[in-house]
Amino acid sequence: MRVLNKLFIFLGLVASSISLAAEYPVDPKSGLIMAPGWELVNYQCNACHTSMIVVQNHGDKAFWKETLQWMVDTQGLWDLSDTWEPTLSYLSTYYGQVEMDMTLFRRLPLEPSLQPALVKPFPKEPK
Amino acid sequence: MDLNRRIFIKGAVATSVLSALPVKWVFADQLPAAVTPLDISALTWTKAEDLPSYFKVLNTHPLNAFPPEHKLAPAVTPADASFIRWNGIVPDFKVLDAKAWTFKVDGESVATPKTYTIDELKRRFKHYTLQLLIECGGNSRSGFFPSTKGNQWNNAGVFCSEWTGVLVSDVLKDCGIKADAVYTGHHGVDRHLSGKGEAISRGVPIKAALEELGLIAWSMNGEDIPYLHGYPLRIVFGGRPGSVSQKAATGISVRNKVHDGHKMEAPAYQLPKYPIAPGESVDNKDYRIIEEMIVKSLITEPQSGTELAVGQKIAIAGHAWAGLREVVKVEVSYDYGTRWFTAELEKPKNVAAWQQWKIELQLPSQGYYEIWAKATDSEGDSQPVVQPQWNPKGYMFNGCHRIAVRVV
Numbered sequence: 365m366r367v368l369n370k371l372f373i374f375l376g377l378v379a380s381s382i383s384l385a386a387e388y389p390v391d392p393k394s395g396l397i398m399a400p401g402w403e404l405v406n407y408q409c410n411a412c413h414t415s416m417i418v419v420q421n422h423g424d425k426a427f428w429k430e431t432l433q434w435m436v437d438t439q440g441l442w443d444l445s446d447t448w449e450p451t452l453s454y455l456s457t458y459y460g461q462v463e464m465d466m467t468l469f470r471r472l473p474l475e476p477s478l479q480p481a482l483v484k485p486f487p488k489e490p491k
Numbered sequence: 492m493d494l495n496r497r498i499f500i501k502g503a504v505a506t507s508v509l510s511a512l513p514v515k516w517v518f519a520d521q522l523p524a525a526v527t528p529l530d531i532s533a534l535t536w537t538k539a540e541d542l543p544s545y546f547k548v549l550n551t552h553p554l555n556a557f558p559p560e561h562k563l564a565p566a567v568t569p570a571d572a573s574f575i576r577w578n579g580i581v582p583d584f585k586v587l588d589a590k591a592w593t594f595k596v597d598g599e600s601v602a603t604p605k606t607y608t609i610d611e612l613k614r615r616f617k618h619y620t621l622q623l624l625i626e627c628g629g630n631s632r633s634g635f636f637p638s639t640k641g642n643q644w645n646n647a648g649v650f651c652s653e654w655t656g657v658l659v660s661d662v663l664k665d666c667g668i669k670a671d672a673v674y675t676g677h678h679g680v681d682r683h684l685s686g687k688g689e690a691i692s693r694g695v696p697i698k699a700a701l702e703e704l705g706l707i708a709w710s711m712n713g714e715d716i717p718y719l720h721g722y723p724l725r726i727v728f729g730g731r732p733g734s735v736s737q738k739a740a741t742g743i744s745v746r747n748k749v750h751d752g753h754k755m756e757a758p759a760y761q762l763p764k765y766p767i768a769p770g771e772s773v774d775n776k777d778y779r780i781i782e783e784m785i786v787k788s789l790i791t792e793p794q795s796g797t798e799l800a801v802g803q804k805i806a807i808a809g810h811a812w813a814g815l816r817e818v819v820k821v822e823v824s825y826d827y828g829t830r831w832f833t834a835e836l837e838k839p840k841n842v843a844a845w846q847q848w849k850i851e852l853q854l855p856s857q858g859y860y861e862i863w864a865k866a867t868d869s870e871g872d873s874q875p876v877v878q879p880q881w882n883p884k885g886y887m888f889n890g891c892h893r894i895a896v897r898v899v
Contacts, residue, residue, distance in 0.1 A: 412684040416550040420643040431640060440685040461637060 385458050395419045401454030404447055412439065418455070422462045428455040533570035534717045537584055543571065549642045553577045553684060554719070557647040560894075563810070564791040566847050567622060568650035570717045576627055576648070578754065579681045579690020581719070582739050589715075589723035594662075594707060598676065598744030600697075602667025606742075609709055609723060615665070616657035621704055622844035623729030624651040624812050625736050626784050628760050631888035636878065637770050639885025646789060646892055651810070651845040652720075654727050656708030659743065660701045668745055672697040676750035677726050677737035683753065692752025693735045693760065695728055696782065697745070703728065703815070704842060707740065729843025730814040732760050732781050732886075749780070762882050769881035783814035786874060787889040788821055788848070788866040795894035801857050805896065808849035811836070813868035820867040821848040825860045828876050828891075834864075854898050863893045 388399040394406045394415045409415045412435075423431075429452055435441035444451055536542060539551040545562065549555040554577045562572040589609060597604040607615070629641050630648030659675075675694035683690045699705065705728040709716065716722045721738030728735050734754065744750070754760060757778035764779050788811035799805055811818040817839060822831035834850035854860055867873040874891045 414550055414552045416548070417642065420549060421640055422638045423640075427640075439683075440687065 397458045399454065399458055401450045404451055405454055408441075408444070408447070408451065412441070418459065422459055423456070424461055425452045425456040427461075428452050428459075533573075533719075534714060535584075536717065536719050537581055542575070546575075547645070549644070553579055553690075554581055555642045557644060559794075560645065560647050560789060560892075561791050561794040563647060563650065563789060564808070566651075566810075566845075567712060568652045569712060570652070570714075570720060573650040573652060573720060574627065574644075574648045575719050576642075576733065577681060577690070577719075577738075578734075579683045580686070582680045582682075584718040584722055584739075587723065587739075592723050592741075594724060594740065595678075595742035596662060596666045596745070597742065599747040600669040600672035600745040601663075602669060605666050607662070612657050612662070612707060612724075613709070616661045618655060619658060619704065619706060620653060620655045621706060621729070622651055622653050622840045623704075623706070623727050624649065624784075624843055624845050625727070625729065625733045626787075626812075628732035628734060628781055628784075628886045629884070631890070632885035634878065634888045634890055635769075635881055635885045637881075639881075639883060641885060648733075649787075649789070649812075649845075651729075651812070652711050653713070654706050654708040654725070655710035655713070656706040656724075656727070659705040659707055659726065659728075660703075662707060663700060663743070663745060666745075668697070668701065669747075671747045672745050673748050674746045674750045675700045676744035676746050676752045677735060677740060678742045678744065678752075679721075679737045679739045680741055681739060689753050691734060691737075691754045692750070693732075693737075693755055694743075694746070694750040694752065695731060695735055699728065699731075699782075700743075700745075705729075730784055730812070732784065734760055755780075758884050760886070761884070762880075762886060766880055767882070769878070772883060781886055784812070785887055785889050786813040786816070786818065786866050786868040786872050787811070787892075788818075788864045788874065789892050790862060790864050790894050792849075793894070793896060795896075797894075797896045798899050799854075799896060801898055802853075803898075804851050804853050805862075806849065806851050807834075807862055807864075808847070809864060809892075810845040811848055811864075811866035812843075812845040813866065813872070815843055816868040816870060816872075817842075818846050818866045819869050820873075822865045822867075823850050823852065824863045824865070825852065825854055827861065828863060828865075831865065854896075857898045859895065859897050861893050861895050863891045865891050 385397045388397050391398050396402045396406055396415050409418050436443055539548045542556055546556045546558055554575055557574040558572045592609055593606050595606045627644055627648035630644050631646045633643040633645055674696055676692055677694050678692055681690040708725050708727050711720055716725055724740045726737040726740045757775040760781050761778035762781055763773040764777050790809040792808040807823055811821050821834040821836050823834055824831050832850055834848040836848045837846050839846045865874045874889050876891050879888055879890050
């Protein structure tokens with residue numbers, strides 16, 4: 365038996381931000397896309413943990429705001445004060461929510477009209 | 492390191508040749524097919540650079556890494572194929588003195604707090620050797636959509652090794668447990684990434700601590716516990732989220748309330764109390780602790796991406812587990828669940844050990860096939876073929892595992 369190339373593994377999700385990201389090189393040390401704002405994220409996010417946890421996650425501004433606020437509130441991260449906006453903007457632009465890949469799921473989610481109303485939709489904008 | 496002794500103990504083939512080779516060579520890609528890889532250097536790995544290249548490193552600090560799924564083929568997982576998950580700073584194992592190590596039992600609900608050396612534990616209590624499954628609560632998190640926060644584990648955040656130690660229950664009873672005991676709190680030496688406080692301190696309900704085969708273990712697969720798996724003592728509760736199996740363990744507090752250690756609070760290692768839609772959020776008060784893992788299976792043979800010839804039978808094998816329940820059936824499909832074929836299934840060696848299954852199938856023609864596996868447990872619960880219940884932290888993904896093969 366021969367082994368095919370790694371066609372099937374780890375290609376699960378296709379980032380919608382790929383076209384944006386392709387314009388910038390990736391910093392080999394941090395793994396971060398070197399788009400405007402990346403130094404800020406590199407400096408702040410590598411203080412406690414490495415940025416390897418950043419690049420494997422995806423979400424909108426609210427997602428990243430909630431994550432960083434949790435670090436400020438409970439994990440000893442300093443308040444980002446005037447760096448909040450550029451940090452969240454960078455993260456949500458280059459590490460935004462990804463498209464669903466039908467090789468993983470093979471079923472589309474139910475159409476919104478067929479779903480019950482969300483009891484508590486995830487907030488779209490940071491508070 | 493005492494290389495020769497370890498090779499001798501392992502009874503590997505061609506020991507005289509292997510013992511002359513540098514340890515790193517053992518993991519080289521050019522390893523001859525007939526030679527079984529040895530997990531020798533796995534005992535003293537302490538950082539990402541020490542891991543063989545087949546590990547996928549999710550993070551170097553804190554250290555999180557997993558092997559390819561097919562490396563999990565052995566019934567008893569060797570240390571060099573076991574996922575690595577630290578929440579905080581990896582302790583400085585090289586200066587750690589196991590002779591001076593102590594394990595303390597204390598807390599509001601202990602009659603007589605006591606402290607034991609490892610020698611005292613070994614001398615005073617009956618020894619048990621058990622195969623115990625340790626699965627990260629976030630194993631397979633990468634399968635969820637919308638994506639959920641945290642390390643994006645594939646399906647290899649699970650392993651089942653053989654642990655030797657004494658029963659948690661025997662040690663707790665030696666100290667006397669008051670009637671008001673509710674929960675245990677487990678403690679270790681690893682520090683939070685900030686350097687302040689414990690990295691993680693979780694526990695189990697007192698009933699589990701007193702009635703289950705939870706271990707205070709000093710040995711994994713007949714050797715000292717590898718550093719990255721919790722040398723010199725690890726609390727091991729099989730079938731529960733791996734985070735309760737405290738590495739480099741220094742003690743257990745018996746609490747008169749649900750333990751309030753770090754990462755006990757919602758939403759860490761917790762699920763919504765009621766089902767939610769994918770992407771919905773939940774108030775912290777509406778979460779519950781994940782106590783037991785659920786039914787799941789893994790295909791470890793063949794390796795995904797394998798090609799085979801028309802007419803050639805395909806041998807498919809793997810493991811199945813169900814937290815503290817037993818798996819009673821494993822089925823395999825090559826047509827997305829149109830038809831399911833029942834595999835041969837072994838009994839578990841003990842409660843909370845994974846079970847081996849295998850089946851030989853004839854794929855009908857040339858083409859691309861996905862092999863899907865589905866386990867069913869003793870309560871009749873089985874694995875969804877679609878995305879399981881979505882939850883904000885991405886725990887407990889147990890959708891059917893699948894691999895792809897091509898008949899040419």
